[in-house]
Amino acid sequence: MHPVLVLGLMSGTSMDGIDAVLAGFEDGRFKGLRATHHLEYAAPLRARLLQVARSDAALSLRELATLDIAVADRFAEAALGLLATAGIEPGAVSAIGSHGQTVFHDTSAQPWATQQLGDPSRIAARTGIATVADFRRKDVALGGQGAPLVPAFHHALFASGDEARCALNIGGIANVTLLPGTDAARVRGFDTGPGNGLMDEWCERHLGRPYDADGAYAASGRCHEGLLRTLLEDPYFAQPPPKSTGRGYFQLSWVEQRYPMLDTLAPADVQATLAELTVRSIAADILAHAPGTRRVLVCGGGARNGHLMRRLGAALPGCAVQASDDYGLDAGWVEAAAFAWLAVRTLAGLPGNLPGVTGASRLAVLGGVFRP
Known part of the structure; x- marks a missing residue:
């Protein structure tokens, strides 16, 4: 098999824009990134996508179709x-792997359902590159939750025979991949709960900023133990894996419903508490399901939040908590690279899911191929 270039496109639950990577592969193995690019959503489009994802917003079929087109156009632009x-011509790229934009993900009741926007036929037509997409629904059709899908890539990239590790992605929602060794059958992964999403919403409400740079706002407050205890009583945190969730569940209205006196607290203290909620829910799951973990490799936006990283280190004594940068891939580009890797798997007729992670009945080739 000759070396190939595959483009990965990803916009996660933070919905801050689209990450695009150009990844090299040889014999199906990831060989690193050749180029990266980030394209933000236009403010009105981002606001509407967040509104749709945070609530059961009523959408006409026309608006749903129009949003699908708008997201696809932005992905193609990225x-x-x-x-x-x-400086690469489209003809030099073998394929695009596009995750799309998740706007709905519900595993609270059967049938489990997930919805991503970003018409892959339109991406293929606009770029002239075959596009692999719609990765999640095959897993759901086989009884899985369709998420998380990145643990298979985490295993390929980060697993070690010398120590037990976890790969931790902190986007809007946080998910963890347990890597006890190099055997893929032993990999487990699931969403732990809130990542940056609640903190981003609170920061936007009180500071007018989309996120808490380096966690400075959270660091300026004090954790309110009563609020934290109330939030941690939510049944999701005690639910055994496989489990997955989304911004439609963990949003500020969820906090306000559980703690009606929220507005009586100092805003900085609420931010500190939301940060601690992310930290303690992650740490509790790692300690419960992978107590032998010696290294936690963090990726996603949370890896750049100094306050969050320090608190995670304190909550996981005996574990080295560090960004994934020193272990083969910059923390900011891991998920986009994962969907390039999943596209390579699909084109080779190889499975992309891990039943031990999603709960699917079997391994499966994921997604479809959409030609230009």
Whole structure:
């Protein structure tokens, strides 16, 4: 098999924009990134996507179709911008792996359902590159939750025979991959609960900023133990894996419903408490399900939050907590790279899910291929 270039596109639960990477592969193995690019959503589109994802917003079929087109166009722009920056012609790229934008993910009741926007046929038509997409629904059709899907890539990239590790992605929602060794059958992964999402919403409400840079706002407050204890009583945290969730569940209205006196607290103290909620829910799951973990490799936006990283280190004594940068891949680009890798798997007719993670009845080739 000759070396190939595959483009990965990802916008996660933070919905801050689209990450685009150009990844090299040889014999199906990830060989690193050749170029990266980030494209923000236009403010009105981001606001509407967040509104849809945070609530059971009523949508006409026309608006749903229009949003699908708008997201696809932005994804295509991100791909073309990456290629222009890298000086690479579209014809040199074997495929695009597009996750799409999740706007609905509900595993609280059967049938489990997940919905991503970003029409892959439109991405393929606009870029001229075959696009692999719709990765989650095959897993759901086989009884899985369709998420998380990145643990298979975490295993390929980060697993070690010398020590037990966890890969921890902190986006809007946090998810953890347990890597006790190099055997893929032993990998487990699940969403632990809130990541940056609640903190981002609170920061936007009180500071007018989309996120808490370096966790400075949270660090300026004090954790309110009563609020934290109330939030941690939510049944999701005690639920055994496999489990997955989304911004439609963990949003500020969830906090306000559980703690009606929220507005009586100092805003900085609420931010500190939301940060601690992320930390303690992650740490509790790692200690409960992978107590032998010696290293936690953090990726996603949370890896750049100094306050969050320090608190995680304190909550996980005996574990080295560090960004994934020193272990083969910059923390900010892991998920986009994962969907390039999943596209390679699909094109090779190889499974992309891990039943031990999602709960699916079997391994499966994920997604579909959409030609230009």
